[in-house]
Amino acid sequence: MKKTSLLIALLTSALLLQGCAAVIAGGAATTAKVAGDRRTFGAQWDDQSIELKAANLIADQKQMADASKISVYSNNGRVLLIGQTPTDAYKQEAGRIVSRIQGVRHVYNELQIGRPVNISVRSNDTWITSKVRADMLGTKNFDSGKVKVVTENGVVYLIGLVTRQEGEKAVEIARRVSGVKRVVKAFEFAQN
Structure with missing residues (x-):
């Protein structure tokens, strides 16, 4: 016992x-x-709050949410919307919803009109994001912690508060990765 x-x-x-x-x-x-982030802790907290509020407000629009796949990323009050939605009206509504949230300074509405992508495409997107991140980590004199990388349907989105030189380098790294269709910058440029 x-x-x-x-x-x-x-x-x-x-x-x-x-x-x-x-x-x-x-x-x-x-x-x-x-x-590793140029944003203050308070700004990072605000961005998480914006993302959560946006996700909840979009989910409250039941018809739009059920027919769409919408992801929200905020960096220093600059919000990126990516994914798919079946109509331009839903795309515009998602943008309006997010733009009304306190603290949102700009909305990059990159939603595509169409059906949500399948699991195979999402898996490939995950691989592309991982490869871009790995290449950034392996690049000498490049602080990858300042850049958020997300991929949607082969399009790589780069987000962050960076210098122009860091932004250019991030784009160069992402463009070299196999499977990348296009690179979209959603940067805010910091003073050197």
Whole structure:
């Protein structure tokens, strides 16, 4: 009986410690992201809030949300909308919804008119994003933490608060990746 109780206590402790390790690792990753970003912590917080509000407001438009695949990314109040929606009216409505959110300074409405892409296309997009990120990480004297990379239907979108030189380098890196149809810049340029 004592051995069983001891074994249960040890296993429970091990499981709890694994949870702590995940929390510590997650905290370290968040700290690294905050440190590598030109935006203030407050601006990063505001951007997360904008993304959440936008996603919820779009989801509230049940017909549009059910017929569409819309992703929202915010950087320093500049919001990128990507994905597919069946009508131009839905595209415009999504843009209007997001533009009314407090803190939104600009909306890049890159929604495409059409049916949502299939899982094969999404998998390829994930591979392209991973490859662009890996190439950025492997580029000497380039801080990849300042650029967010997302891919939708083979189109790579680059977002961030960067210098012009960093923006040009990011575009150059993304264009070289196999499978990239086009590169779209949604940068805000920082003063050197």
